[in-house]
Amino acid sequence: MDRQQKIKGLFFDFDGVITIEKQGSPTIISYISKEANIPIEVVENAYYKHNDDLLYGNITHRDMWEQFCADIGKTIDYHVLEEAFMNVTIDEKLLDYIKEKHSDYLIGMITDNKADRINTIVNNTVLKELFDVVIISADVHSRKSERKIFEEALKQSGLKAEECVFVDNTASNLKIPSEMGFTTIFFDDDNRDFNALY
Numbered sequence: 001m002d003r004q005q006k007i008k009g010l011f012f013d014f015d016g017v018i019t020i021e022k023q024g025s026p027t028i029i030s031y032i033s034k035e036a037n038i039p040i041e042v043v044e045n046a047y048y049k050h051n052d053d054l055l056y057g058n059i060t061h062r063d064m065w066e067q068f069c070a071d072i073g074k075t076i077d078y079h080v081l082e083e084a085f086m087n088v089t090i091d092e093k094l095l096d097y098i099k100e101k102h103s104d105y106l107i108g109m110i111t112d113n114k115a116d117r118i119n120t121i122v123n124n125t126v127l128k129e130l131f132d133v134v135i136i137s138a139d140v141h142s143r144k145s146e147r148k149i150f151e152e153a154l155k156q157s158g159l160k161a162e163e164c165v166f167v168d169n170t171a172s173n174l175k176i177p178s179e180m181g182f183t184t185i186f187f188d189d190d191n192r193d194f195n196a197l198y
Contacts, residue, residue: 007183008163010101011133011153012094013144014111014118016169016189018127020089024113025051031084036076046071054114057138061116085120090127097197098130108133110153110166112143112173133157144173150180167197 016022033040050064069075115138122128135153142148161181174184
């Protein structure tokens with residue numbers, strides 16, 4: 001049996017693979033800067049001081065929101081942040097690829113991300129119907145530089161590493177899953193290289 005026949009699960013990173021934008025935080029920051037009419041550097045400085053804690057799930061956006069508003073010097077309604085979560089462009093071509101594969105494979109997401117952001121996006125888009133397993137660093141307190149997040153993906157999917165493909169737009173994120181036995185694919189987010197997926 002060749003490797004292709006053994007594959008049962010396809011896992012994708014979120015920002016830069018499922019979305020056109022390469023990173024998530026800038027999509028939040030640019031939206032808030034525009035809506036609140038505050039210089040982007042001010043929003044960046046206030047937001048990024050919480051970024052690692054958000055990604056690891058030590059805090060949620062609600063936990064840091066009061067401090068964030070104090071740091072930018074303006075009280076902003078929390079719903080503006082929820083709108084900022086949705087400030088992404090989902091790649092329709094990639095969605096078509098996933099729809100095509102969905103009947104034959106388990107479809108999953110593994111992402112270094114904030115849980116409230118990803119849950120908001122997934123629950124308000126077609127992603128809710130397409131993804132069987134969504135693994136977020138903030139939920140499992142582990143990032144893609146560690147084994148735990150990938151172990152959680154295997155646990156929730158019921159698959160072995162050798163039965164899974166993981167697609168990411170950052171080469172360093174492929175190191176751990178490759179060592180674990182995943183088939184890994186680097187996705188060139190500049191060229192949106194879909195040929196690499198076939």
